[in-house]
Amino acid sequence: MxxxxxxxxxxxxxxxxxxxxxxxxxxxxxxxxxxxxxxxxxxxxxxxxxxxxxxxxxxxxxxxxxxxxxxxxxxxxxxxxxxxxxxxxxxxxxxxxxxxxxxxxxxxxxxxxxxxxxxxxxxxxxxxxxxxxxxxxxxxVIVKQLLISKDKVSNTLNELYSVTTFTDFVNIFSQFGNEMVELAHLTGDRQNDLKSEKHRAQMGAARAVLEKSTMMLLPSCKVCLRHPDCETAKENREGVFKLMKGALSMIRHIVTDEGGNQANGNVSPELNGDSGIGLDNYFSACKAFKEFEDHVEMTRVTGVTSSCKEKLNGAFDSLVETIQDFTDSAYTSHQHRESIIQMCDRLKSELSALLRTCKNQRNSPNPSPEMETAILRTLTAAKSLNKQLQDTATDQASELFKANEDHEILKHLKAAGNSGDQQRVTEMTVKFEEHMQQLEEVCKLFRHIATNEQLVIAAEHNEFVLKNLGPLTLLAAQALSMYPNSKIAQENLDMFAESWETQINDLSIMVKEINDVCQGRGDKPVYMSLPRPGKHGTNSRGVRPVKLDAEEQAKIAKLGLEMKLITSEMDAETDKWEEPDNDIVKRAKNMSSMAFSMYLFTRGEGPLKTTQDLFIQAEYFSSEGNKLYKTVRDFSDKVPLCVHREELMTHLERIPACCQQLHSILRTQTSGKTATFNKVDNAIQETKNLMNIIAKVVTTSFVCATKYNIDYRKSPGSSRRWRSSGEARSATSSDNESMYSSSMSDGLNKSSSSNKQFSASNTSLERQPSGSN
Incomplete structure (x- = not known):
């Protein structure tokens, strides 16, 4: 860089x-x-x-x-x-x-x-x-291209902020999605290519903020367009825009390395308030313990000079200062608080004993047995105190997740909003804010005990998102309580509530990762935008989960999230139809719901739990594609000969071939992880291709129906829409998903190569197989 x-x-x-x-x-x-x-x-x-x-x-x-x-x-x-x-x-x-x-x-x-x-x-x-x-x-030059792409997204984001009609919004949003795809490719390349673990984690966090906030952009903007006089809806939308602008600003600082010349190598402190991932001069308990222990170890070599004594006392004071976040927390149990204070007093006593022993050994070139014993006792006391802090943070998180208050609070908040009970929404707001403070406290404590910068950034990122997402969720509930009969206001709250639950899930994963590392049993964590490890196997017996490697995760994430982009685009197109309950829109939304459940599978979420579930879903998807083909074919007979009909038929005739190809892939027998992964990869790839065609067919059909005033209302013989209850809930949210969220992992499987023109052969072993996509 x-x-x-x-x-x-x-x-x-x-x-x-x-x-x-x-x-x-x-x-x-x-x-x-x-x-x-x-x-x-x-x-x-x-x-x-x-x-x-x-x-x-x-x-x-x-x-x-x-x-x-x-x-x-x-x-x-x-x-x-x-x-x-x-x-x-x-x-x-x-x-x-x-x-x-x-x-x-x-x-x-x-x-x-x-x-x-x-x-x-x-x-x-x-x-x-x-x-x-x-x-x-x-x-x-690569950095310049990335910054140009970022500026294009920023400019289009400003245009989205100022639109006043739904038609203009849909058109600009489509452009916005394409620009986000480009930015996702470039930032994904850059994230993979950065040598610094810290900078990679920061880039991943910034991209994750963009992904989550863009998911909420579509519904929050639609509420403002539907209810332009609602100030609460405007605040809700402005909060989303602020999140996105902060993330874009953070990306610029990372790729230009602004602030990199500072002594500590961190970005400028004011960034932290904008993006939540600045890592400015934050001094954690983990760093304080390491610094203190280093000074204690150094006394073996230097003895305790006046300078060394000053450094030891200063390191101890810094350590005590970080410990206060644990003892001052309202959610730390009395037992843990007492244990921390006692162990801190013990460490202070051992340090005093060490200083007295070293004073008597000033002229000795080697540490005496008494001095060595004092050093070991001080280090043991420090490690015991550090372990107590880890136990305190872990127990606090465990109690919080065990209570599982999020689901109940969100349930009552939604019910109050749907009934228009603004007083009840206010009451639930108080409970929600108290719970949110407790979650932020957990993030703060785990940031203290995190042992490396990647984990610190993960904790800081979670705290930032919770701190910003919570108030936006409450604003969505308040807006719904003002317009309880508004479907779009209800969808907006559903989206924010789902985003909140997803963030809580991310927090629980982060807690486990940090705890595993502290216990010495953690693998290197995989952050942001990569799907969680999936299960491989095609029978009903219990199958041992197989963890995908980084390349496999990235490839599946790219395909799944690209497909999510297409579903969001198509949902925006189907919203244009005046009569949504017609065969074309109905089948298209049905396929969008199925595709969205397959996207959730790539994240380790949703109703599809195994690869066999995914293949069954893809089979239904292929069947529904053939039904849509017949429906649109009947509709096309009503369209007069024109350029639009030719375009429609060109797209339409591609559907049977794609359905047949997908059917052939699903009929392939597999054995072993590699073969199963390839089948999953091919199935999602072909589903994405078919979804892309369907989106074009729906768009062209709408143009034909509108231009030539064709009756496209529901026909008597139309079939029932297929969707499981779990997918129905997911689809409600998918209608409001952002087009960009699909793109956030789009570039993750492509290694950035500022010098790829120079020496592709020399770096081939370092690259991930993006070309296969």
Whole structure:
């Protein structure tokens, strides 16, 4: 991730992306071979010839590399001067290396190998420096593309904010969804390519905020359009827009590395309030314990000087300050609070004993047995206190999840809103806010005990989302209580309530991950936008869940969420029909519901629990596609010959082939994880393709029906809509899902490659198989 400056002289050579690093590795290997050979006083003729060939290969590779760099310079005037200069340096260094290897045997005969070694080292440094500059300048082009995409989304978001008619909103929202897909690809690439675990987690958190908030954008905007005088609905919508703008701002700061020059390497502190993932100067209990223990360990080497004593006391004071978040919490039990205070007093006593012992051993070069014992007792006391904090946080979370108040509170809140009982909504608001505070407190405590920056960001992200999502959910309930007969207001509350429950589920997963890591049994956690591990197997016996690897998770997530994008787009199109209870709309929404349940499967949620459930659902989906084909075919007979009818027939005739293809995939027998994964992958891919065609058919049918005034009302023989009760609840929410949420994981399976034009073969092992999609 190159810095924002263009001047070569000021271009930092710090490599922040894996693709740049991987491209440099083969070059480093070859140059190392050449430099090491110069240390040998004598070499054979065969070795000399081999080295000549290596030098020629390096020079040729540099020429190819430079030609691509110059092409990039021609296409991007803002970096042209710096790129051309770096290319010239690389070419000169490559030529020097070739010349040095070509004259290698003569230099050994003339005793000049020492001077030649110095020249080789100098040329190697020049080449590495020049190639790195070229790669980082090319990386700046990738950053520029991402920022342009982000700005397009921001501008369209502003247009959405100012629309006043539903027609304008649908049109702009469609454009917004396409731009979000592009942004998702670029941010997904960037997230995968970043070397820093912290920056990857931050990018994932920002993208997750965008995903969740965009899910709520469609219904919240529709409520404002339907009830323009409702101030509560406006506040609800503005809160969603604020979340999205904050996430977009955070993405910009991550990719431009603003604030990266600070001493602590963190982004600017004011970002934290906008996005909730700033990680500014937050000092956790975990960091405090580590710093304190490091100072205690250091006394073995340095003894306790006045400076060391000051640092020890300062570290202890910082530790006590972080502990106050545990003891001051209203939700910490009396037993835990007393245990923390007692262990803190014990640690203070052990530290005092250590300082007294060290004072008596001032002139001894090695720690005495008494001093070693005091150090061990202090470290043991610190570890016991740290364990007590972990137990306190875990027990508080356990009690909270055991009570499971969310479901009941949301149930009563919905009931009060549907009945128009504003007083009851106010009463439930108080309970909801109390529960929300307790959840935020759990996030704060787990942020203290998290052992790495990724987990800290996960805890901080959960706290931020809960703090912002809670008030928006209450506003949706208040808006419904003002318009209890409004279907769109009810759908809006349903969406916010579902988002809240999903966030609680995410919080419980985070709690388990942090607790597992603290207990020493946690695998490396997988964050944000990746589907949860699914089950593989096609029979009714209990099957052992198989955890997908990152590439499999990313690929399934991409397909599932792309399909979700299409379902949201089609739902927006079906909302245009004046008479929604007709055969075309009915079957299209039915298929949208099925596709949405398959999307939920990719997240480890919804009514489909196993791959066999998924395949059965896909079978129904294929059957319903054939029925829709017949329905639209009958409708097309009423359309006069025109360009719209031709377009409709072109899309329509693709449906049977897609249904047949999906049917063939589902009939394939599988055995083992890999084969099952491939079948799931192919089934979701084909379902997505068919959904894309259906969306175009519905749109074109609406144009024909409206333009030629065709009667498209429900026919007497129409079949009943198929949907399970679980899917019906999911579909209510899917009608309000954002088009972008599908795109948030869309780019996760594609490795970013700012230098992919230079050395695709060198980085192929690092890339995930995005091309298969």
């Amino acid at each position: 190159a810095g924002p400056q263009a001047n070569d002289a000021r271009l930092s050579l710090e490599i922040r992306t894996k693709s740049v690093e991987q491209t440099l590795i083969p070059l480093v290997t070859q140059i190392t071979t050449l430099v090491n050979h110069k240390e040998r006083p004598r070499v054979t003729e065969k070795t000399t010839q081999a080295l000549v060939r290596v030098g020629q290969a390096v020079c040729l590779a540099v020429e190819r590399f430079v030609s691509v760099g110059q092409t990039i310079a021609d296409e991007n005037p803002e970096i042209s001067t710096d790129m051309c200069q770096a290319c010239v340096e690389a070419r000169n260094a490559g030529a020097s290396i070739q010349q040095l290897t070509a004259g290698d045997s003569a230099s050994h005969r003339n005793g000049k190998h020492i001077a030649e070694k110095t020249a080789m080292v100098r040329a190697a440094r020049q080449l590495l420096s020049a190639v790195t500059k070229v790669l980082l300048l090319a990386d700046k």
